[in-house]
Amino acid sequence: MELRKIFFGLAFSGVIFMSDIAMAQVQPPQEPDDIALNTDAFQDSFYEALKQKGIENYDRAVISLEKCLQLQPNNPVIFFELGKNYLKLKQYAKAYEYFDKAAQLDPKNRWYLQGMYDVCYETKDYNKAITIVEKLIPFKADYREDLLSLYMTTQQFDKALDLINQLNDEIGKSEIRDNYKAQILQDAKYQGPEKANLIAQIKKNPKEESNYISLIFLYSESNQEEKAMEVAKQLEKEIPTSDWAQVSLFKFHLNNGEGDAAVKAMNQVLESKKIDGKIKHRILNEFLIFAIDKPQYDAALEKAIGYFSNDNTVEVPKELGKFYQNKKMWDKAARYYAIQLDNHPDDVEAAMLLLQAYTEKGDFSALATKADGLLELFPLQPQFYYYSGLAHNQRKEFKKAKDALEAGLEYLVGDTDLEINMNIQLGEAYNGLGDQKKKEQYFLKAEKLIQQQKKK
Template structure:
């Protein structure tokens, strides 16, 4: 609303500048007769006045208001009773963004002119609004409108000030007067709707919407806006009627069909909901991109409605199938598949989207995330390398590349990738923690235990409860049989936080094993196997080792044999099974 006043001020300023050119002469002409009768020698001063004013106007035209102010103030010094010079000074100061300094000059201009020149009045009103002296500004506008019916157009600005001054009823009354004098105005109608809705007078707001429809019966946008208004105020049955009215005017309105589909969904009429969406997606005149946007809008509307979500998935699949070369359609279907937990299928559709439009970073990010979650390291390596050709400055992609190289035991390449991540994303705290944690793993894999420990400790310094580091650091220390009290402390903290995580329970048990606390290690390994009925072969092998140390050799061999069937075991397992002994 303030913008409305501001916008009109520009109009007034342009008109006012024109007025200045007239007023620069007119007051002088009016005074000339008197001066001619009185003191002839002042003609030279009058000429100086006009010359200075003209020079000031030139500076205004050249957009040098500070120089213009100096010229206008010289005029005021010569003729302080010249309202045009006062007005011009205020105008220049406003252009310099000095409204407080401009106000006295604007007031003086109105005072000297006795309110005859409306542009002087409008300037003063604008400055008063800037100072939030709304009542004073209202008085000026009210007086201006009283003087002439031609000034009724300024009722819009007056209504805006009434709203600033928290006088909505006065604003409505003024809008009505303006409409009565000038006819229906779309912006006035919308402003009245906002006021009515704020007052919770929904019926009045709907009546205003009807006015817009009546003004242009063939304009479907007005019907759609009215329907949105009704939906927002939970008048869904009326909204259906308005949407159907819009479709009678034009049956090919995608937005109307989508809105109807959502209304029918809320009513539980899924058959009608599906029919409306089918009308959109069977429309051959609609481009795939538009359909994708409509479907995205529908997906947002359905929220957690499972049946509606499945309907959206079905439509997305149809869209992706019908438009196999449209990247957005493939990506949208991938989004919905991912939300539905179908990770492998989602990843494949993201890959299709990436091949069709390589420039979408978010799609590549989704591909790499799903590669990681699917533990498909080869794919993650290939896809990260492809993505880096397109987005070499994205630290996250380098991090995925580093992880892929680490799992492939390409340690040198992994370190290079992680260092790039560090260089490109130093302020991404979470990413930096993840990278340092992974660097600890990489350096451990290379046998550089000092750098490995430093990387882990850097993470723990910032995040002492980091599960990944507490687990890996303590486990690797136990394998090295170094810093065992630290390893015990870290693994103990880990299982306190994660009492049902089989991997973390195994790590703690193995630290206990290395410290020869076999009975306690057995307890935690049995907890691990209870927590996860499908534990890894490594955990079962560890359990066998503990049983062996406790003297239960036959049971130990049984566990080792079970571990072999599971896989993921140590390279000494076969020898242990063959000899029935542990080799450390």
């Protein structure tokens, strides 16, 4: 977490600044020659200090600065430079002491306070850093972001939340502040004040969509669904084009059995480019559960699936197929596996699932057509030969079944279950062809493999 902003200045500028102050120091009356000697000695030592600091000889820089301090003991620039060198030497107590002395001599110079802030950051003394940053804010309002980070680090979440809302109101929201707020609001004790803040913000600016969304989320998180719905309806009234209003209204319509209204809300959400994909998937899943025993919504469900055709994160048609397969609703499972293959013809898993769905529903005509077509695309997949043989056997096309199954055995490696089933189907094919000898041969092979499996 970045807790501070580090500011740099040109070393030469510092020299000029120092020289001006040095020349302005009130000195006791001296002879002209003494003044010249003192000024020359001071400048020589100071330039030497800058040179040594520039080549990272910080201890030598300190020696030169101490000579300067003997000549001008009340010069804040010298204390500041000593602080910087001691900070580089990681002698933090001395660094802080010298920055503090500089700030006492010149309270209007924010760089001296910044030096103290740097020490607190390095030593992780964040509570002391808060005190210093509060003094820096009058110099530059950007330090409020540093203060917010410090409040988060020290877990002063009530102060952090107040400051977040203040900054959001004055300069607009930011991603990091949104993340801070989300972290704070995980604790329910801060949700009440935030709800009040959001209600006030909505009254102040009823066309700001994000405040409604945040308030709906908080009400939903605290199981205040009725209030969440009220806010969603208010959002829809104030901003009729709001897609986010439909996210909440969709759930409201489902809970009330208002299927047509839910479909309308769902379609608006799925079309939206503002709504996150995870929310869209959740809405589709909720509608699927609602519509599973309502065939009048099949067309709406298929339209909804179409919105995910270019979504590579989740293969929605295949997942829907699996959902219906688990319910043993083979017609619908086959329909969605077919849609998946239309979108992704190289999806071998979806192809296997579709062939199994055709088998379970007893549609051997579709099974034969699909399996034979897949063999042209995937001639090395023995499972497709099996489904082709099975389908042709059921259609009493025994010659086609035999040819497919015998070809498939050539590609079979290490799948005993499939080998058993292919031998059984070959036995059925030869039985249909009237070759009893071959029939018994393949049935015996299958039986032998079954017995071998039992021994393992």
